Amino acid sequence: MRTLLFLAAALTAGLFLGSRINAFLSISIKEKDLGDSVSAASKDLPPLPFRMVDLGGVGIEADAQAWGKDYSHNTRRFDSVFLSGEPFVDTAGADRVFSQFREYADRMSALGFNAIEFQAFLELVDFDTLGGGSDVYPEGGVERKRHEALRKFYSRFFEYAHGKGLRVILSTDMVALTPALKRYLSGLPGGMDVESPEFWSVYSEGLSELFETMPLVDGLMIRIGEAGPLYNRKGWDYTSELMVRSVASVKEMLVSLTKTAEAHGKYIIFRTWSVGIGEIGGMHTDPAVYERILGGIYSDNLIISTKLTKGDFWNSVPYNPTLYSGRHKRIVELQARREFEAFNVIPNYIGPDYGDALRGFIERNPNIVGVWVWTQAGGPIRQGPMMIYPFTGHWLWTDANVFASAMIAAHPGEPVEKWTREWVRNTFGGGNEVEDGLTELLTLSHGTAVKGLTIPQFARKEVTGVGMEIPPVIYSYWDLMESSTSVMSLVYKASRGELQDAVRDGFAAVSEVRKMKEILASVEGRIEKGREWIPGMEASLDYEENLFSTLAWHKKFSLGFYEWLDKGGDEREREWKASAEEYKKAKAEHMERYQGSLDFPAYNFVMADNGVAQAGRTGYTVWASRALLLVLVLFAAFVIRKGRDAGSGLGTPLFLSVFTFGMLEAFTSFGAPVFVLTTGVPALIYFLGLRFTVFGSRGGFAYSLLPVLALLGLVLAVTSVRGPYYFWYNVWTSGIFRTALASSAVILLLAHFYLVYSYAHGKLGAWRLTGRMLFLTGSLAALYGLVFIVFGLDRTLGRLNDEILMMPVMVSRVLGFSTHLDFLVVINETAVKAGAVLASAGLF
Template sequence: MISRIKTLAFITLSLLIAYLMALQINSFLGISFKEKELPKVPKYESLIDEKTDTVQSGSLNLRLIDMGGVGIVPDSADWGHSYKHNVSRFDDVILGKAPFVDSINFARVEKEFEIYVDSMQRFDYNGIVFRGFLEFVLFDKVSSGTDIYPETSLYRARHKKLRQTFNKLFKKAQEKGLKVYLYTDMVALTPMLKNYFLKRFGKIDVLKKEFWEVYQFALEELFEEMDVDGLVIRIGEAGAIYNKANWDYSSELYVRTDESVRLMLTSFLETVEKYNKTLIFRTWSIGIGQIGDMHTNPKTYERVLKNIQSENFVVSTKYCKGDFDSYLPLNPTLEQGAHRKIAELQARREFEAFNSIPVYVAPLYQVAIQNFSAKNPNFEGVWLWAQDGGPLRSGPLSIYPFHGFNIFTDANVYAISRLLKTPSANIVNITNDWVAETFGQDSVLIDSLTKFLLKSQNVTKKGLYIKEFAQWDVRALGLEPPPMLWIFKWNIVGGGSAVMSNIYYVSKNNVDAAINEGFEAVAEAKKLKQLVESVQGRVSKNKGGFEKMLSSIDFQINLFTSLAHYRNYFLSYYQWLDTGSSKAKNNWQLALKEFKREYAIHMSKHNGNLDFPAYNFREANVGIQVADRTNITIWLSRIMLILLVLSILLGIPVLQKSNTNFPLKSLFLNIWQSLFKPWSADNIPQQKNDTFYSFIWLNGMVIGSLAIFSSGIAPVFIIVMQTSLLLYLASLFLLNMKQIAQKSISLLSVLAPILVILSLLIAITAYRGPMFFWSSFWTNPRFLIGFLTLFISIILYAYYVLYEKLRKLFNKTRLQSIAQILIIQGIQFLALGTASFVASLEKSLTVINDELVVLPGGLSRILGITTHLGIPKSIPENLIIIGISLTIIGIVLSLLKQKKTIKAS
């Protein structure tokens, strides 16, 4: 009776603990949304009514441009496969060994630079941003001058040569009226510099003034030895995706707190002010650490930066409240603050197919520039990215203005340059002028192509965004997802349950409108193509570019058709998961057939096309595999559920008392006792080979259930889980070898609570398939709380069952039982930590997520899952430490008990 009361008390306490934990998890994962205040961009009809410019306004003082495509080699063989963010500029110019610079290739770069600078001078840009910093520094002013790079160091010789060579470009830019700003991530490192820091400070200590003094000395060198006018610093993106292969210059994310940002900036400003140069600080903190929303939250911005005051200090941030997506409010931090401000604009829109489809954002950017100018007297200009942003080699081979299809990028660069000189200029007149310069002076041609450009962005928004989701300010999974969430990011069409279920949840009241929008985009793109084709005979200049523009529209129609059917499929599919509607089921099954047909056409036309490359549907296709297998997984789930339930019910004592023998009889009774009488000391007789058959049955139940739950497409996930199970059982058997002969099945039955968890999962998938579980998990708070409460409490009960089995059946003391549990759990942690350390935590999470399609796969292709979700990268090491500690504690407790037993005897 006491044991029964104790068990009930434990179950009650477990449920309470599990419920409280479930509430906390739900508060983190819960989804909420509110309406956004989006910029009001005039439609074509209202723009065309303005025949003349409005009141003239003064030009903006800072008109910066990136390096465009200067120094980027069009290596077509390697294009289209990498999501690395390093553009590999000057790859064929800078050599690892002496003479360090390839003079022939540098001569080509010099010509490119002259052409580009001449164009940008003609467009009235007055500053150019050049990525580079450590490559030009010797650290001669640090201590003896050779503490970081000795006299014989390869770095010293290389940097001298690079400084001498690239300063030629900087001088040419200044001669053309463009100031030169070097650009670096912080913390920027080379192996020798990192070793110096570790030797001197013991770590990368961004909270030490002396740490930043090293970079101050570096900056002094640059200002004294090179023709540069300032430095641009970024802290929010760094790490492996920005590092270049076989090039040991890297950056790491160490600056994550208010204090470290302020110390970094005040240190750099001391040097910048001394030389009367300019420090431009990018507030692109993107959710990293304490300062995560500094780039969009005025309160955080003020908290971090309000005490930084200098005329030599400029704050640069993206014009919108987020990344370069559409459907975003203007950035409120650009509307206030005492610092000089510039807005970052992107001419080659990375999330809108890198301009391989019609993308003309001048009207949007005009609204932004006018808004910031009107609201903030400290707003001084723009930094336009003609080439930069996103993984260059994952998209089209477009290197502005030298290689590939750059028509829409050029239109944006031209129009924005005009707006920077006259923010109130008439955008129709500006567009007319670009068309005339590019394709000819025919008035019908000019009017038609201007209409095409001014209408193009709205069509692109319809095809690439789901308005019913994008128009809302959404909070989900503890994050603020981007408006184009179903394509996350660039060309990666999503299939992850966390993404698709949340998009459906936000859009569910207007699913038909969300679906129809995709087909409207296709229809409108076809109309614009007809408009452009109607003036083809009037083109007098750049006829090749015009032909490419028509191909771009064809690509847009083809891509949008595939995306429209995919949108129809996944919204209908999640509608069916939500409602069970037979209409929704018919819709998603029909839409899926249509998508597969259009997807095949899309791949046949554009896979490997360097100008108009196919989108990446890998993740989407994994999600489709799950949907395709929905019916079979439902029926397999029902069969498996019967087997799981029978594994429990066949242990009912009434059945066991009968004289009828049936296979696995002793196993089923042990399972029943483990679940409902874990305190029982009854040793149930077992027959020859029972242990083997019992193990096969239990392992089959576990692996079979996991295979069904993962739709049979996650081999690595299943191998990991099976390995964990085998390790658990092996540890348990080895620790009880002396008593195992007649009690092996009793020991196997400690898996009984796991069968209950599997029954719970399989019962859910038996209803509408595995994605019904995930859809409910992400969007239904009651389901989430209920499931987690049961799941966590059963896990806790599993430990209780193991403890009671060891105590009563194997005659272990309380201390011995606890010791064994600690050892077993320690071994599990140690194995998991070691595996994730060897493979790397990021890679481990990526592989599992790619199989289960839970989170958007794009997370792994940007900063990584760990960085985006704030998962500590030290988890593998911590698991190893915890595992070793638990194992040692368990062994010590066991030895203590043995000592007491020996003394007593």
């Protein structure tokens, strides 16, 4: 009866948890609605009154030694100007960057911009009105001296900006912190409770002080969706933390800060950019979530700023639906230096799309009041080309987008082609042939970039999982080539009915680049001015051709490999292997020509190469899996035949340990030493601990492990078909497989613990057995969790992911698991705490 009850409970638990795990990992693939109608030009549309631009490349050093080695999102603007000690600002450096600023401000003002954004806030605030006036920063302290120097530094920038008709908007991430401010906030009655009015009253006091001491500041822009180490400046006390993650915290923040802005006749500009999962995760793209969070908050002094697309500045996504409605004043964010399209170092003219989008927003939403154009900002600027607008590098193509964006905002009713031709005339002169030719080149450029850098058949699908939409540009995110099993399995599945088109498009992009080269060559001799740009234009097109050729071969390999995983077949296997060799040749040429280049840097193919190498070892892993499965079956048969007395000596735990390491090696394609160690060592500890602390010399040890062996056998049976990638392909694409695997794992692990109890409790007694099992499992859980705490969750998971290629490379190597999958932090902390509690309980 006890066994029957256990079986019923195990089956119930297994099926329930299996279905929950499957639901959590389930993926939705559907066609995107990209049918936004092209809005016809209309002379009746008035200029947008608020036309803001970022600070461009002002104060960003062209440091060749540091470029190309940094995925940080901090611009490190004014790095060589701001000093760690007194006088805090380098005078000569300040003069140099102010000269840059004047040139830039003159240029932006001439284009019709009337506002400019500076990244600063806490650096200018002393919190004098809190308590006794020195509760945050002591009188005479280093922070106050630094703030005074920085206020003086920025004041002449603000004065010059106002003189050129540019309103001054400061920007900050929230929650913005310094060590002293964090101590003060932690000492509040509710501590750092971002849903508390008392918490935000501190920032309101600081904002009020800012508006009074620096009256030329016209407003503050706030971002809550990105913060933390990736965005903080090393050695700089002014940091941020990602804490505003609930509806209540957003409302408290905006109500408090907007009241302060109203009192001073200033603006709060709130960016809807929200990243990750949770109750505010959809604010940026879902009109219903937007309305639920922001609908009850309104002020003439509150402006909502939103990226123009449903997502990041990605291609192949609809325009942002939240911009079509709402009663708030709205500004649309536009990116001129397109970070997801080779950082715009290739021809990539986005003017027609921006014109279409803005006209559509304006026609449907009368509250669209302006734009914010990013000329430099976005992504890891030092990992891309050393292009600092408009001072260093090949910023020509970005300039075309800046000009078009400015003209569209000031004249939304005019046809975009008018501004395209005007930019060509202003930049190159020449007659109609030059104008017609380069206008055609620009018009072709964006579609070609999209075709070359993405897999359009995937990009046109809406693919969502774990509460987030998978970026359509994820195949080549910034300069990172994707090769993870999770992404490439879904890319293949989404493109499965159009594989030949996907491969053809990759090579078609190369042909289109060659056409653009022909256009440039046909008009080059007639260009009258701006001839200094011609070598860079030619080099840019050469770079684009080479890059797209490399990607075309990688696409053909990847899609062919996953088609073989899905369908098998000797011919398919030969094709993907041949494509892999062509990719290797193309990549080698790419690295030879562009590795180390600052203007046209080589792409990061590290993960792609790892994927190709692991795919090449598939044959070995298949035969290794089959051999291991045979050994496992023979061992299990031996145990079953011998009964509970089987494996009572030392040979069984040693055999199981060796077998586990061998299986892990095969499962990771013989290329994941860290993963093998961090997984195999805990398994070894468990086997030995179970043998010596629970069973001792008593029988039943090997027999209790039969369910575990059965689970390993299931995995080996799958990898014996077409290798470990076949296993992962089914995990990511088959709900039936996920449910069956997860349910089987739960049932078999419960069966293992049941057998341990059945065979060991008679000698030890239930109390002692429970204590020893709690100590063993709890110690392992705490130890495993501590590894991630000591070495860092993101760093450790990133290293493991580099080896097993399970999650997207842009998450593992750049943004961090804790940013997008913050529940992993909770799981890790819970493992340590719960493990320590269980281990401690086991001692009593």
